Amino acid sequence: MRSAPVTAYDLKLALPLAGFFALFFVAPLLILILVSFYTDTSLTQFGLAQYARFLLDPFSLSVLVSTLWLGVKVTLLCLLLGFPLAWTFVRSPRLAQGVLMLIIVLPLLTSVVVRTFAWIVILGRQGIVNNLLLSLGLADTPLRLLYTDGGVVVALAQVQMPLMVLPLITALSRIDPNLRDASSALGAGAWRSFVKVILPLTLPGIMAGCLLTFAAAITAFITQSLVGGGQMLFMPMYLYQQSSTLSNWPFAAAISIIFLVAVLGAVTLFNLLGRLSRGYAQG
Amino acid sequence: MIDRRQMMTTALTLGAMHAFPQLTQAQARRLVFATFTGSWEEAHRDVLVPAFRKASNNADIALDPLLSVDQIAKVTAARANPPIDVMLHDPGPALVAIDQDLVDDYPVAQSAHYKDLIADAQGAKGPAPFFQVVGITYNPDKIKTPPTSWNDIWKPEYKGRVGITNLNSTLGTGFLVEIARSRGGSEANVDAGFKAIEELKPNLGAVAANPGQLATLYQQGQIDIGPGNFNAIQILKARGVAVEFVAPKEGAIAFKTTIHLVKNSPNKELAFKLIEASLSPEVQAKLMESPYLIVPTNTKVKIGGEVAKALAKDHDEMKKKFVFQDWAAINKQRSAWIEKFNRDIKI
Numbered sequence: 001m002r003s004a005p006v007t008a009y010d011l012k013l014a015l016p017l018a019g020f021f022a023l024f025f026v027a028p029l030l031i032l033i034l035v036s037f038y039t040d041t042s043l044t045q046f047g048l049a050q051y052a053r054f055l056l057d058p059f060s061l062s063v064l065v066s067t068l069w070l071g072v073k074v075t076l077l078c079l080l081l082g083f084p085l086a087w088t089f090v091r092s093p094r095l096a097q098g099v100l101m102l103i104i105v106l107p108l109l110t111s112v113v114v115r116t117f118a119w120i121v122i123l124g125r126q127g128i129v130n131n132l133l134l135s136l137g138l139a140d141t142p143l144r145l146l147y148t149d150g151g152v153v154v155a156l157a158q159v160q161m162p163l164m165v166l167p168l169i170t171a172l173s174r175i176d177p178n179l180r181d182a183s184s185a186l187g188a189g190a191w192r193s194f195v196k197v198i199l200p201l202t203l204p205g206i207m208a209g210c211l212l213t214f215a216a217a218i219t220a221f222i223t224q225s226l227v228g229g230g231q232m233l234f235m236p237m238y239l240y241q242q243s244s245t246l247s248n249w250p251f252a253a254a255i256s257i258i259f260l261v262a263v264l265g266a267v268t269l270f271n272l273l274g275r276l277s278r279g280y281a282q283g
Numbered sequence: 284m285i286d287r288r289q290m291m292t293t294a295l296t297l298g299a300m301h302a303f304p305q306l307t308q309a310q311a312r313r314l315v316f317a318t319f320t321g322s323w324e325e326a327h328r329d330v331l332v333p334a335f336r337k338a339s340n341n342a343d344i345a346l347d348p349l350l351s352v353d354q355i356a357k358v359t360a361a362r363a364n365p366p367i368d369v370m371l372h373d374p375g376p377a378l379v380a381i382d383q384d385l386v387d388d389y390p391v392a393q394s395a396h397y398k399d400l401i402a403d404a405q406g407a408k409g410p411a412p413f414f415q416v417v418g419i420t421y422n423p424d425k426i427k428t429p430p431t432s433w434n435d436i437w438k439p440e441y442k443g444r445v446g447i448t449n450l451n452s453t454l455g456t457g458f459l460v461e462i463a464r465s466r467g468g469s470e471a472n473v474d475a476g477f478k479a480i481e482e483l484k485p486n487l488g489a490v491a492a493n494p495g496q497l498a499t500l501y502q503q504g505q506i507d508i509g510p511g512n513f514n515a516i517q518i519l520k521a522r523g524v525a526v527e528f529v530a531p532k533e534g535a536i537a538f539k540t541t542i543h544l545v546k547n548s549p550n551k552e553l554a555f556k557l558i559e560a561s562l563s564p565e566v567q568a569k570l571m572e573s574p575y576l577i578v579p580t581n582t583k584v585k586i587g588g589e590v591a592k593a594l595a596k597d598h599d600e601m602k603k604k605f606v607f608q609d610w611a612a613i614n615k616q617r618s619a620w621i622e623k624f625n626r627d628i629k630i
Contacts (some may be wrong), residue, residue: 059626117499125443126504127487144443146505147489147630225492230449231628237492238625244352245451246618247379 036253050254060238060255064262067218067235070152071266074217075210077157082209085161086168104118104169108162113269116223119155122144123227142266147229155227160216164209171205172198205273211267218263301459302569313343314553316369317354321495322518323371324348326575334560342553351376353571358385358545368548369557372409374610381408386543390555391492396562396581401598403607404539404580411539412561413570414578416594417457418535420511422501424525433462434529436508437483438623445486446506447499449628450621454494457536458510459620460608470612473620479630487630499524510536513594517576528593530604535594537605539580 039047089100105116122128123145133139145151175198184192215219221236228234235255243252296312318327328346334343349357350370358365362385372380377483380386388407391397397410404411419430425444436445448455463469463476488506491497498515500506502524513535516528542558544551561565567579576589582598 114439120505121503124503124505142443144488217538221578225388226496228492229490229630230492231490231624231630233625241451241621241625244350246621247352247355248618 001259026168028235032253033257035249036257037238037248041248041250050251051258053251054254054258063233063235063238064258066233068262070149070156070224070234071218073153073212074156074160075164075214077153078161078213079206079210081157081169082161082164083206086165086172088111089165089169090172098173101153104165107159112220112222113226115159117243119151119158119223119227120258123151123155146227147232152224152228152232156217156220156223159220160213163212163216167205167208169205169210170203171208175201204274207270211270214266214270215263285536285551293437301525305493307448311428312549313345314369314557315345315367315369316557317347317357317372318350320348320350322514322575324572326577329559330569331561331566334563334566335557338560339521339556342556344553344557349505355380355383355385359383363547364549365547367543368545368554369584370540370543370545372543373415374538374541374608375453375614377409378614379541380543387546387548389558391546394553394559394562396559396564399564399583400562400580400584401602403605406541408531408541409541409543410558410562411541411542411580412558412567414605415453415538415540415582416513416530416535416578417454417461417510417538418502418513418528418530419502419508420516420526421526422504422525423527425507429527429529430508431529431532433465433533437479437486439485439588441486441508443486443488445483445505446489446500447480447483447487448491448494448497449588450617450624451492452494453538454497454512456512456613456617456620457538457608460613461533461536461606464606470609471616475618475628477623484628484630490628490630511517512580514576517574517589523573530594534604534606537578537607540609591617 034200035043036050037046037048039045039049084102089097089104092100120127124130125142125144125146127145129145130139130142133143179197179201180193183197184190188196218234219236221240224232224234225237239252239255239259242248242255308545316327318324324346332344332346351370354367354370354372355376358367358370358380365385370380370386386408389397389409391407394410397405400410404414419433419436421430423429426441447458450456450459459473459476459480460470461476462479463473466475466479468475468498489497489500491500494512494515497506497509498519500509501519511528512530516526519526521526542561544554544558544568548554554600562581564579564581564583567577567581568584569575570577571579571584571586571590572588577589578594578601579586585598586601591597595604
């Protein structure tokens with residue numbers, strides 16, 4: 001009798017997880033899609049009214065666009081601040097790396113609510129930033145930092161930073177240090193080495209980091225609503241309002257499907273860029 | 284001997300029973316009371332539950348602290364075999380629950396306490412065991428002259444120091460309706476209220492996402508004055524935060540919080556006993572004391588303490604000083620108002 005090759009695996013092993021996903025993820029998603037096609041809140045008639053209501057309404061579309069735009073701003077800020085951090089980490093001696101890693105991961109170990117409240121303390125009328133500005137005489141009255149677009153972006157960037165830095169560290173530490181030496185031996189300056197060698201090789205890490213940060217930033221209900229307040233409307237809050245306060249489940253379902261499709265679109269775009277970059281890195 | 288297969292089956296069954304305890308209790312489960320989260324749950328666990336147990340010969344009861352909307356969602360999902368027996372609701376969601384046919388009539392004839400409730404607290408679909416009251420909250424360290432009227436919030440000296448919530452909450456919606464009424468509007472027409480909020484913009488330091496967040500903003504000095512829930516403010520005060528509550532001279536906004544028998548509940552009798560306990564003068568008198576300070580609805584309760592000092596010294600004065608709103612009319616337009624608020628209120 002021939003035994004099965006040791007490297008082959010039995011698909012049946014994945015069945016419990018597949019069943020779990022089918023029951024608790026795919027089925028609810030299908031129900032959500034179904035609900036979004038009802039035209040009335042008592043779920044009696046089918047139609048496309050909810051989608052029309054959203055897609056033909058400039059206000060709703062502006063909520064979608066501002067949510068995606070918020071994601072882009074947070075992602076760019078994370079990349080801008082996170083790349084030097086990851087770079088420093090990779091170049092540090094082992095002991096410093098331990099300390100740095102603790103600092104980088106620390107935000108993940110505290111609750112989002114706690115982190116977000118810290119930002120309210122920092123950005124408030126009597127917060128750290130305003131007190132500093134007032135005592136230095138740079139402002140006469142407290143500035144409004146909380147409940148502004150900038151405040152939300154900064155708070156989200158801090159909250160989501162580990163999601164950007166960790167993939168960057170992985171990508172950067174995989175680069176052979178000889179490549180940089182080779183590049184400078186061949187006459188390239190530091191900047192040229194960075195743009196031509198380091199950056200292309202870290203692109204997969206950048207893409208992964210951007211994807212994670214973007215997805216986390218646009219769906220961060222708690223941070224968006226606590227730092228943004230009750231009058232800055234992003235998709236998660238819009239959805240919550242319709243489903244919870246107004247019990248308008250079909251419209252809420254349609255909002256979430258549209259949001260889902262928009263996010264999938266953004267993810268596909270990122271992936272496309274990622275694939276192009278891989279070609280660039282190897283070509 | 285037990286073989287491996289049998290062992291596995293037993294283990295799986297035990298696991299399933301652990302994960303889904305309802306499986307084993309499908310026939311007779313204990314009474315489930317959906318109260319509100321936070322201090323309400325504490326108050327009910329400490330006072331109402333012991334009173335109920337005494338009245339029901341130590342019957343088993345579980346508290347399931349949920350927001351009104353979540354209670355409705357949970358019951359709607361299993362109408363025939365609801366996982367909740369007694370629901371607690373703010374006025375808006377209460378009407379939704381009644382409209383969706385989720386609650387039974389309260390057996391008024393059998394009730395010992397129903398007739399003692401003040402008229403505004405009676406209701407065939409569910410009586411009110413307490414009122415929630417909204418007035419003006421302010422920071423006495425920063426504001427030396429206590430405000431007396433809703434209009435004080437518009438004073439230019441409070442530039443950037445006023446906090447409100449959006450219309451997702453009963454508090455925010457009630458406030459909008461009240462300022463609309465004080466400027467010639469009504470529950471049917473709150474345009475005057477929106478205009479007033481427009482005029483309030485220079486003063487607004489925060490539009491909080493929910494009343495819980497609004498309360499914490501006093502602590503951080505982000506805001507110094509605004510509409511606030513009497514009970515939420517008492518909790519902050521008890522923790523040493525500098526806040527005071529005043530009932531404005533136009534009258535404080537009162538919401539009746541109603542308690543309901545869930546339709547198709549398998550524990551009808553126990554549910555009735557729990558509601559009776561919540562209406563009884565003993566329980567209400569105890570809940571009125573510190574630290575709960577919950578406003579009683581039973582006229583046999585002699586009002587005292589902080590409630591008497593800040594709100595009304597007896598039920599006659601309560602009737603005069605409390606302003607009740609027509610939530611049936613409010614619910615009809617709430618969705619349109621929320622949409623208008625979304626679009627127009629940007630600070």
